[in-house]
Amino acid sequence: MEAASTKQPIIESAYQHKEGNRIRCSICPVNCKLKEGDIGICDGREVINGKLIATNYAQISSLHLDPMEKKPLYHFFPGSEILSVGPNGCNLSCPWCQNWEISQNKIPTRTVLPNDLADMVDALDGIGVAYTYAEPLIWYEYILDAGRILHERGLVNVFVTNGYINADPLKDLLTVADGFNIDLKSSESQCYIQQCGGKLEDVQRTIRMVYEAGKHLEITHLIITGLNDELNKIERVVDWIADIDKTIPLHLSRYFPHNKYKEPPTDLQFMTDAYYLAKSKLDWVYLGNTRSDIGQDSHCPECGSMLVKRTGYYTEIKKLDGDRCKNCGKQLNFSVDVTRYK
Numbered sequence: 001m002e003a004a005s006t007k008q009p010i011i012e013s014a015y016q017h018k019e020g021n022r023i024r025c026s027i028c029p030v031n032c033k034l035k036e037g038d039i040g041i042c043d044g045r046e047v048i049n050g051k052l053i054a055t056n057y058a059q060i061s062s063l064h065l066d067p068m069e070k071k072p073l074y075h076f077f078p079g080s081e082i083l084s085v086g087p088n089g090c091n092l093s094c095p096w097c098q099n100w101e102i103s104q105n106k107i108p109t110r111t112v113l114p115n116d117l118a119d120m121v122d123a124l125d126g127i128g129v130a131y132t133y134a135e136p137l138i139w140y141e142y143i144l145d146a147g148r149i150l151h152e153r154g155l156v157n158v159f160v161t162n163g164y165i166n167a168d169p170l171k172d173l174l175t176v177a178d179g180f181n182i183d184l185k186s187s188e189s190q191c192y193i194q195q196c197g198g199k200l201e202d203v204q205r206t207i208r209m210v211y212e213a214g215k216h217l218e219i220t221h222l223i224i225t226g227l228n229d230e231l232n233k234i235e236r237v238v239d240w241i242a243d244i245d246k247t248i249p250l251h252l253s254r255y256f257p258h259n260k261y262k263e264p265p266t267d268l269q270f271m272t273d274a275y276y277l278a279k280s281k282l283d284w285v286y287l288g289n290t291r292s293d294i295g296q297d298s299h300c301p302e303c304g305s306m307l308v309k310r311t312g313y314y315t316e317i318k319k320l321d322g323d324r325c326k327n328c329g330k331q332l333n334f335s336v337d338v339t340r341y342k
């Protein structure tokens, strides 16, 4: 799909302040402290002439029209398509990153200003934009501006993210956000620190804030050979989610070797075992990257009726009626009310 090509504006970074001859960025918990010419860990901000500039503003590395289920978001307008865009860069450094060509390297970008992005969605008669692929939260100034314009036009904003953002910037972002899929990589602090260069508690805070703000929330947990493919570790992740709300959908995703992490793909039997363990404690559990029949469809937790059937990214609405089960009438956890936005 062709995007509009235009000149990149110079936008000062949000949430910055001077500390001596340096500038502190406090958008995310990395809290980079930068001097003239330095570039932030996320590669999205640089000190130029004494100012911290969001050099990634409106710079799009990837742009596609994707099925909502590919995000994955299974309970947010099931069966719809969404314009999906992503930047270069990330504020974490997971060695297994499947998007490492853009999260830890750079590819050429094109400039798509917020108004042009909204125009593209309107031209497609779409419902909104998914900010995804690499890490969208490091696009902070852009996603806020684009998010406001999309909302003014009755369009949605969803974020597929590692959740690594400080609390105050997140509060502002929540004013334009409609849905999230947040990656919860582990229930162990050491895993976040040693593998990804981040802190578990900051991601957990983001998940709680998104939930408490009443935004649509789904969680993805990647099960990685030799790292977290143990049922007691899966159980800790599941218990933490269930403590918040057992109706939060959880996507258990199968790992494949990428970038620096070379272990074989996650054992399929383990994926199935993890699914049944999670399903014993949560209402909605799905398996990703398995080609299994298990963990694809949505069944009513009350009467067992099939609500949504999924074959790959092909989605059929069965007994789902708005946000209720057509069979027993149970109120469910699906965001399907387009009139809320349009």
Ligand code: SF4
Residues within 6 Å of the ligand: 025, 026, 027, 028, 029, 030, 031, 032, 039, 040, 041, 042, 043, 044, 045, 091, 138
């Ligand atoms: S958003 Fe980027 S520049 Fe700002 S603190 Fe995080 S990694 Fe550093």
Ligand code: SF4
Residues within 6 Å of the ligand: 090, 091, 092, 093, 094, 096, 097, 098, 099, 100, 103, 133, 134, 135, 162, 196
């Ligand atoms: S947080 Fe996501 S995008 Fe960033 S390095 Fe990790 S897996 Fe890749």
